[in-house]
Amino acid sequence: MSTAEETAGGETSAWGEVTPDAARRLLIAAVEAFAERGYHATTTRDIAGRAGMSPAALYIHYKTKEELLHRISRIGHEKALEILRTASRREGTAAERLADAVSSFVRWHAGGRTTARVVQYELDSLGPDARAEILALRRQCDAEVRGIIEDGVAAGEFDVLDVKGTTLAVLSLCIDVARWFSVDGPWTPDEVGALYADLVLRMVGAK
Amino acid sequence: MSTAEETAGGETSAWGEVTPDAARRLLIAAVEAFAERGYHATTTRDIAGRAGMSPAALYIHYKTKEELLHRISRIGHEKALEILRTASRREGTAAERLADAVSSFVRWHAGGRTTARVVQYELDSLGPDARAEILALRRQCDAEVRGIIEDGVAAGEFDVLDVKGTTLAVLSLCIDVARWFSVDGPWTPDEVGALYADLVLRMVGAK
DNA sequence: GCCGAAGGTGAGCGGGCGCTTAGCGTGGCC
DNA sequence: GGCCACGCTAAGCGCCCGCTCACCTTCGGC
Known part of the structure; x- marks a missing residue:
């Protein structure tokens, strides 16, 4: 299998x-x-x-079955955050950094969709404390992407109506890859990453 | 509640x-x-x-608990298909029809996210036969959106690299609204619908 | 060669699951 | 008024769940 x-x-x-x-x-x-x-x-x-x-x-x-989910969720979110942080902090224009962030984030969701599916869709099965901890990591992911988009707007590179809403939409688009991607489908993770980087640059109105 | x-x-x-x-x-x-x-x-x-x-x-x-999920899933997908079909078959340019399809589809996912969440995320809990039936409805949803995008490309209204991939991304973006939308959040379903219609028109390179 | 710690097993507990069944109340029809 | 079909309930069956516990190996240190 x-x-x-x-x-x-x-x-x-x-x-x-x-x-x-x-x-x-x-x-x-x-x-x-x-x-x-x-x-x-x-x-x-x-x-x-x-x-x-x-x-x-x-x-x-492990003490309980839930502890397994908690550990998986934390390690997965830390990896996701690391991917976005690396792209966000590299040299280059905002467009280059955003394209890098999206393509690597999407590659992770497609290639490691087994892990990503658990990380992104089983959050509600955690207890309140564990969920709160994971949600904090998620907000950090959000902040990394919003930072790049804000940089692009400030530099006049991007044309965005609603920074917060667009950030959410960009992350949402990437995350949902874990739901539909299949290795039996017509695309490789690299291809989806490249396609999505292009789509996201269009969404932010990159010049 | x-x-x-x-x-x-x-x-x-x-x-x-x-x-x-x-x-x-x-x-x-x-x-x-x-x-x-x-x-x-x-x-x-x-x-x-x-x-x-x-x-x-x-x-x-109901014969079983699964029959409940099946009935919910079928009614929900039929409603989703009806929404997309109505937008697809109205008068107007491809851009107008696509904006209409996205904004009404997103409004449904946000406003009726209780239903939409079940419809979009519990599919795997159905048995093989029921799942196959629902997947057929889903492919029809896909075809409606792809039809609009193809029309726009043919009319020179849109500039799209990969019609199939872009169709998938547009639907994916709309569907994921059911995952993150909350009535306690800063947006109304109408606002998200309008924002998303704008983002999607950018994704297809509408003139 | 003995010992204790670490890591594993087989059996099984209390409980809640999906679902069934025997029987009860009630409203419509003659 | 007698009767039955229908909608529903109380009780509970058989099963499998998350989790525990008494016991069994293996192995490094002395």
Whole structure:
């Protein structure tokens, strides 16, 4: 199955910081299961089974099923923020930085859509405290993109009616890639990234 | 709670065709519960309770919990298709028709986000047959929007690199409104509709 | 060679799930 | 007034859920 290969392959690097090995295997198994079926439809027995362990083994490394989702969500959001921050802080015009931010953010959502789906769509399954923590990271993502657009407007590069609304629309467009993208579809992550960078530059009226 | 008011008020009209009354109350209760908690996290006891009935009453009107989701999904998609079709077939330039389609489609996703959330995000919880039926409706929605964009390109009104990809992006942008829109936020559905119509016209390079 | 810590297992608990069934009240029809 | 069809409820079945616990290995330090 493509999801397993992908998560076991390229995506796994993102989880390198998780130790010990058994805890990482469980986390990766949980990402796959949550992405396929959703958090509530996934059983702890399924997660443990995918990691090649007994159901009880999960509770040696994680207190609850929700802690797994919380850890996945935080690591994923930190990665997303890092991507946007890198693009935002590079040298270049606002248009170049925005195109870079959008294309790399979209590539992440398309290529790592297993992770991105969990990160973007299972937020409501977290408890209040964990959700608040993740929402703070999300606002930082928002601020990075808004910063680039504000720079472009200030420099006369962009022509935008509503900076806040346009920022939201740009992020929304990128995030929804995780919902519809499929490796069986006609596009590669790179192609979608390039197409979307062009569309977003049009949205902000780049000269 | 705003969701209850909204569904009991303006949105209810959409369910007028559902009879008898008890079946309609159960359907509306299910829409609210699925939108708040997700399909898998919603119990049949919760649905029946919201409709003011005992758990067993649900099974007089619906064979299974999944049948409720199926019915909601089909009615919702038919409504979405009708909105796009109306805009697509009106008189006017391609730009006017596209702006109309986007603004009314977005208004529906924002104003009726309780319904829209279920319709757009709970598709995977349906069984294979029901999902296939709904996906056919979704492809028809896609075709309506693509038709307008193709008309605009043919008439020299639009400047689009990738018609299929741009169509997908436009629909994706509109659909994701159901994920983030909140009545407590700074915009009304009308304002988001107008903003998005402008953004989409920019995306297709309308003259 | 013994020991304790770390990491794992099999069995199973309390509970809530989707759904069923036996029976009850009630309104329309003759 | 007698009767039945319909809409509904109270009770509960069988199942599987998240999670626990008693016990079992393995292995480095001495």
